[in-house]
Amino acid sequence: xxxxxxxxxxxxxxxxxxxxxxxxxxxxxxxxxxxxxxxxxxxxxxxxxxxxxxxxxxxxxxxxxxxxxxxxxxxxxxxxxxxxxxxxxxxxxxxxxxxxxxxx
Numbered sequence: 001x002x003x004x005x006x007x008x009x010x011x012x013x014x015x016x017x018x019x020x021x022x023x024x025x026x027x028x029x030x031x032x033x034x035x036x037x038x039x040x041x042x043x044x045x046x047x048x049x050x051x052x053x054x055x056x057x058x059x060x061x062x063x064x065x066x067x068x069x070x071x072x073x074x075x076x077x078x079x080x081x082x083x084x085x086x087x088x089x090x091x092x093x094x095x096x097x098x099x100x101x102x103x104x
Contacts, residue, residue: 004080013086018093027081029074030089034096035067041099042069048095058088 005013007027014021014030021030036042042064049071053059061072071092073085 004082005086010081013081013083017086017089018097021089023081029072030081030085031070031072032089032092033068033070036069037067039064039066042067045069045096045099048099049092052088052091052095056084056088056091058084060088060092 010023010027014023019032019034021032023030036045046062046064046069049060049062058073061070061074063070073089075082075085
């Protein structure tokens with residue numbers, strides 16, 4: 001079982017991420033909202049993320065609208081954010097960076 005991060009460590013982890021992930025007020029989830037150039041490109045990125053969910057044992061909440069993807073990560077087995085959440089966020093950052101499509 002992974003230990004819940006302190007507020008100081010949580011802020012350090014947020015700053016270490018490439019994209020602008022935001023933490024909710026209760027410190028129990030982080031969320032990223034990015035703009036996509038097209039609906040198809042957004043679906044491709046989501047598919048890449050889904051491939052890693054089973055292996056990483058992380059199950060993000062993903063919402064897709066016309067030109068935006070919203071990804072939320074939380075650890076349902078803990079009372080707050082853990083290092084495993086931020087490791088998965090880094091993986092998502094790398095998936096976004098590795099695509100030829102540019103996201104904002």
